């Protein structure tokens with residue numbers, strides 16, 4: 008049985024897993040990223056964690072078919088270089104694949120973490136059997152991995168899939184992290200839920216999430232309040248869902264996917280977010296495209312990244 012290593016690098020933690028041919032995780036571990044210590048520190052911790060994995064599973068490096076890394080940022084996939092990872096300071100032009108191949112002799116690939124999650128869902132999660140799908144994550148930002156004709160889409164410079172920066176307005180709109188205004192992500196993401204929730208409080212609305220806040224309002228608290236029936240919290244998720252539904256309508260019209268898979272921290276809110284997304288698409292997408300598409304939650308949760316990364320060697 009072919010076994011591969013998948014590594015999902017985040018701003019706080021690095022998840023490491025040994026994944027079997029069937030997509031099952033055989034061994035997993037998590038270590039702190041400690042970006043403030045410099046990228047060499049994180050690389051050394053990852054090397055130690057990989058050595059631990061080999062020791063614990065009684066495998067040699069030669070038993071591993073390949074190793075893959077998912078990073079939140081801009082990746083040069085052809086050369087295995089992390090160009091820039093905004094949430095992991097210090098990771099600029101780091102040739103991670105070469106470094107790891109030099110250490111272990113295991114063929115190594117690198118890609119963007121949203122794309123590795125899409126690869127995981129395509130092969131072993133909600134996207135099994137699909138040829139065309141859009142896998143979006145809604146959290147602090149909105150990202151997506153695209154699969155067309157069964158293949159991951161990377162684009163001319165590995166930057167395809169920036170669904171969060173679809174424009175929803177001609178002029179104005181909230182300022183986005185990309186520097187432009189009116190992007191989907193600036194209307195509908197974790198921080199915009201919090202901003203909207205605070206606006207309602209300033210406007211004098213009495214809400215359940217205000218009581219639940221401890222002391223900060225988080226997307227999770229607003230979701231809890233919405234599920235407990237708080238009308239203001241429900242309204243916030245309805246507006247979020249309508250914005251996401253608008254953005255997805257453009258993507259569905261453009262790509263005609265069989266499935267849109269939605270994951271990420273904010274998406275864990277469930278029906279209070281999915282219902283307005285589905286209603287907006289049903290109302291606004293073109294007939295043929297909307298009849299073909301199913302809107303479903305991601306299945307692999309926070310293991311999609313490591314499972315997908317382990318598959319990079321063959322994709």
Ligand SMILES: [Zn+2]
Pocket residue numbers: 171172183184185186187190192
């Ligand atoms: Zn933007």
